Amino acid sequence: MTQNETKISANGVQVFYGDTHAIKDVDVQIEDKTVTAFIGPSGCGKSTFLRCLNRMNDTIDICRVEGKITIDGDDIYDKRVDPVQLRAKVGMVFQKPNPFPKSIYDNIAYGPRIHGLAKNKAELDEIVEKSLRRGAIWDEVKDRLDAPGTGLSGGQQQRLCIARAVATEPEVLLMDEPCSALDPIATAQVEELIDELRSNYSVVIVTHSMQQAARVSQKTAFFHLGNLVEFGETGKIFTNPEDPRTESYITGRIG
């Protein structure tokens, strides 16, 4: 496997919610053009850590983040960084599809509009079509772009949300259990999409499905009680993990 360049670098990251120490001294290098999966039991800190990567934790008052996280070498917690701009660069897709109560077209056009990515209607149309194609949903919605996004099926809504996330030309895509509300067919479509997105983005996915992590990712990180226990090549983690805690978790043992 060829080594890609490091996209995100985290060093000595600590997260506190009030007195609760949620993330303990995590160091990890996330590669560009790679899918990295975060796995671990509920409450292990994997979603918390994911949310550090686009400063979503800023919105929680009692949350405190220490350590250093850089994207392409730039410290994302630097005072000069505008979190809104950061989140355009680091897109996010959530567990439950959350389309805006607007038309399919406006769902996609919203981000590019507020970030001023299109000079005119023609350019915006182009961005909308390109994003919907990247979201692998263009063929299903191209004849009803004025219909409300909330009228789509769950799987379609989730792909719409992925299309919306890529519309602002992000460099990193964070996904927090993007398939847990979807049926197996919609899940397979999203997984196929994730694999395609890999050629342009660095994708980080949090999932409770070990099989999904094994299927979609090239690198896997196992979190346990706020620690990053093991990080490595996905094939290795699932056939011969180093740490007994990783092994107990992925084989479904009482560890």
Add this chain to the structure above:
Amino acid sequence: MVNTDQHIVSAYDRDLESIQARIMKMGGMVEDAILKAAKSLETRDEELAEEVRLGDRAIDTLEEIINDEAARVIAIRAPTAIDLRVILSVMRMTSNLERIGDLSKNMAKRTGVLVQMQPIGSTASSLRRMAREVELMLKDALDAYIQRDEELARDVIERDRDVDQMYNTLFREFLTFMLEDPRNITACMHLHFIAKNIERMGDHVTSISEQVVFLVTGEKPNEARPKADRTSSDPHFSPETDGD
């Protein structure tokens, strides 16, 4: 260190235990076949040889059952890590055991022919000792498997060298007998095939031991297997050469 914690889904543990119990049973049947085939040759016991020939069917059936169960576990439980290695090693081991069973059956078939002929010196006893050694290696390999004992498995791999040397010695002996008297040729050819069968059994036991190392460590042993069988590679290997 192999993880011995129990699964949260206890039926998963039962599935894996059942498969491993069956492979131990299959191993026991194959050990029995080796010993009986060798004994029937030495004691010229046609009835015992017949028993070995007929017994091979039960070994083949058990192989099929184990492989079906392993396939079922893969389909239902999607095993990973140590569980995946258990299943992979089981599937390879059944095929090795099945081959050893076949080789024992072939020995027994030749015994049926050999009892019609004059014995060739004490070679039948030598073959019995060689088969006994292979059977002990198999027993240790199976013990190493069930106890997840990497050291013992590596020890078995080393011991295959002795079996190869026993084969070399017998090879020379058969050549001598054939040169002495051409009437010995038919019997010696059969006996040589038997020696080669036992030598091949040793290779299968080695392969089983390698599976044990894989099971415990997640990696195949990387050093080259000890090879002391020179009969196929050395053109000057003859009864007159003093070997090593």
